[in-house]
Amino acid sequence: MQDENQSHWRERVEAVYRSDSRRVLATLIRLLGDFDLAEEALHDAFIAAVQQWPRDGMPANPRAWLVSAGRFKAIDNLRRRARFDASQRLLAEQLEEAATAFEEGEDVEDDRLRLIFTCCHPALPADAQVPLTLREVCDLKTEEIAHAFLSSPATIAQRIVRAKVKIRDARIPYQVPSLAELPERLDNVLRVIYLVFNEGYSASSGETLVRTDLSAEAIRLARLLLELLPDPEVMGLLALMLLHDSRRAARTTADGELVLLDEQDRTVWDRAQIAEGLVLVAQAFAARRVGVYQLQAAIAAVHAQAPDAVRTDWEQIVGLYDVLQRLTPSPVVALNRAVAVAMRDGAEAGLAEVDALLEAGVLQDYHLAHAARADLCRRLGRKAEARVAYQSALALIRQAPERRFIERRLRELDD
Template sequence: MADAAVRARVEQVYREDSRRILATLIRLLGDFDLAEEALHEAFFVAVERWQRDGVPDNPRTWLVSTGRFKAIDVLRRRARFRASRPLLLAQVEELEQAQWSDEDVEDDRLRLMFTCCHPALAADAQVPLTLREVCDLTTEEIARAFLSAPATIAQRIVRAKAKIRDAKIPYQVPSLSELPERLDSVLRVIYLVFNEGYSASDGAQVVREDLTREAIRLGRLLMELLPEPEVMGLLALMLLHESRRAARTSPEGELILLENQDRARWDAQLIAEGGALVERALTTRRFGPYCLQAAIAAVHAEAPTAAETDWAQIVGLYDVLLRATPSPVIELNRAVAVAKRDGALAGLTLIEGILERGELQDYHLAHSARAEFCRQLGRTDEARTAYARALELTRQAPERRFIEGRLRELG
């Protein structure tokens, strides 16, 4: 193959499979940093070898094998200079005899997710570590998801890795008896992954399909392990949101708001599957926040047109959700629903109350919503100021273009 074609293929495999390969290497090596070094060495070797020998039938297995041998070389070099030579040589021997299959590579990502969400780790480190190692989000992307400083997130991740290594936390899916106590963190991680894919925090595109697809895959795996109502609710929520993906942007990649989307482009199959899961979860009467959010998404999906959306029902569901999970972001979403039901002034009053409390000051969607309601009310100067603030906080290119368009309309 030509050099350019090989590089393109290597880049494709990296995008699609690098985190699965990393998860397997972490399990085999028991060391995050060594596994990451081995991963990058394997891809470096692939560029040369695949050009000479051709792309292997199973690139993923080839890369795991190559990464393992690179790690063995590193451990042997370390053994020459360290007092812990016998331990390192024993680790090399164990690694040389390690066996795995392609099914292992597929399941290792779920194993790693549960490891990153182990109760022995600090609660504020579990989700950032999982997003970094399992999903390849950058520290900056994770910091924006948590409205936190990148340095703070980086410190949490480093401490969590050290804890896993020092405490020898196993890389395995917990037993059925242990699953419930670990479930909340794992559900939260999967949803954060989906959200980053559904509306990327920065970059040239609205959607990162690789992340939404992976989050849904993990949600389905979790359903097989533990078909609890909240697992059903989360999977339903992701499917219902994913059903709208094709209609969320124009052919040129421009953002299309929900009320302006062509609903004929919504995926009816995903809506049917998500709606059935919502009904199944709600009938248990043991539902929580994910089920309630999925129910809200289902109301949107069932409306033939934007004008026929049952906003009263959506506001009622947000009321229940707020009691279950108090959150300024949920308050913001409820405020938007109230504005649809009762008018822009009602929504604006609620949003200004949230901002006056000092909450969501650095959240661009809060300022965008405030700007939109000011625009609808003819409060042009306030709308311009709010859109300008939203633009300062927005890093995703299509969202920036949308806000810039609004500012141009306002003169």
Template sequence: MNERLQQLYRSESRPVLATLIRLLGDFDLAEEALHEAFTAALQQWPERGEPDNPRAWLVSTGRFKAIDQLRRRARFDASREELVRQLEDQLDEEEEPSEIEDDRLRLIFTCCHPSLAPEARIALTLREVCGLTTEEIARAFLVGTPTLAQRIVRAKTKIRDAGIPYEVPGREQIAERLNGVLHVLYLVFNEGYAASSGERLIRHDLAREAIRLTRLLQQLLPEPEVLGLLSLMLLQDSRRDARVAAGGDLVLLEDQDRSLWHQEQIREGCDGVLRALASQRFGPYTLQAAIAAVHAEAPSAQETDWAQIVGLYDALLAMQPSPVVALNRAVAVAMHEGPAHGLALVDELLEQKPMAAFHLAHATRAELCRRLGRADEARAAYRRALELATQDAERRFLQRRLDELGTAP
């Protein structure tokens, strides 16, 4: 029975928690009730047997446990008496299965509410929706556990004190709010796909959680751009085994062993891109996924349809102007028209203040200068990129490139 309960905890704890949060209106109380419910199951099921509907049983038991706890607290705090009465009035109301399913979607939108600080949205989503521990999240984002815990506490307090509704926004707000949710999921995936700092380039746990959560969102809210983001994640993650060498060093896309790419993910991602594009209601994530799909389907870097990639970047820039997108487009232009054309675009971008402090812009300039035989300029750009880089695998790659150039004659 312990093994069965562990399996149920993995599959049911997040949906049950989402429903308890809706019913109880309090994150911490709901978490306590969740654990009380599983403790009761551990005590009762071996003797009485597993109920026909374990999820409904856990929700019901958790709610009763929370009400009992609130009754005890009400003896010392009269303000809780009204809450107890409200919860008791709801006890006879049956929970519809569809409503319980929708609670997960409500929880995602609540954790990603725009009134919360961006870093708090990420922490709260990983904690409450994904079930990661505070220590796991802190370790992934290289912050202290107390700091991360305070972010979560402040976010929960803000939700309670500001009366942030536990609901999916109405049709007129869904586009705006959905963009915020997708952005949080994209940031979580990016930190897993290419860590911003630290020893490891890839954090598989974060990438997996982002994919799992985006897949859940797509099932509950099948919007084209959700499918586009899921496809982008699948296509990028399909290369995970080829992106890092045995010693942990970075391997560029053009040097990767493509036989290590995960073809099942590529097929699913490419199919999702086509369906999202066919809807004619796609956004920037779908266009990024389309670019990733062109890479995924190419037998080699040399055989990649770089003209198509440049065209997709043109469309992406028109939809979402960004120096980073422009830098990626410059790389594609360099591959399509030659490094001199790409370098001219990179130099224009480096005149902009934000890009002057971006290590990848200098690394790109260094690579293009190296290919053009401009060794002195390449050395200078690699050194500047090294000064700015904070990720260990990237720093090792840049230093190796610099060493390969040797010292100036």
């Protein structure tokens, strides 16, 4: 019976960890002024929760309890270290004074949004800002971030460590910039939020296609940012994520298998999210200042309004991709445009464009390029070429549902 009770409380603490640990960490980083100290305090706070909550009961506000516990654990640790380092005693005293203000309830902005702007501070190296934010704000593993950036885990880890040291040594403030500073800091923040959403919408690796906690977090952060800065690109990003997320229930079968867009049951798409996304797209374009997220949201809106894949306005989608490619040339944008061309003009036309991209060498390590080629070859009846392309895609995939989908396609070719 005692074992069952311990298991019950451990599950409750783990649920709080999953839902609130990033919020608690963001606040501890701001209050303690040090990433490593905050991470240690977070760990200590949850150990204390495992020990005390079964005895005392769940606190009314678990997040505030964990912040306070983590803060005082950090102060205690610094006091112990003060016997060997006087600077640690001074830091402990400063933190203890600040703790009183926090206990009395200061008017705090959302600390994760504050932390994002800190991680994306222009004083940090550009190649470290996004990995640091994904690691600290969203708890992505170093390996996951490395895969998203087509880099090695060691390289990403080194960038994150150096960025933390820079924040500490340069005393970069944990605050949302002023309205005057905000626009120039916005691009990286939007990029970070979208990368977080993409990791949730289509996980880079693992057993599941989606991580709804990450996509929901990205949408929540975008809403907060829109309240702070009603910019057309913020509207565009929020619209884009809502329109993509509206398909979530249709993107997998009941047992977690991947379902492509043209095969999805559109009756289960979230119409409330689509309606909100369409309004945001209209508002963003009304500003007459077109950006990359607005254009991507407009493409998603065309898909959302189509009754099925065949009756999608592919002419409009190709036109939007043309504008997007002129605004921000990218091989991935070109690949998506090629797929749209295949739907508009036929598989042969699309295959010619995909082949040109692969021959240029820019997408050889991108599994979706090989998967697109395989699908077009399959549609054209070129089974041998399709098989080779599917196998190339399979060699690059790290996500189980996508792997199983490609394996099914290969079996279908054999049948």
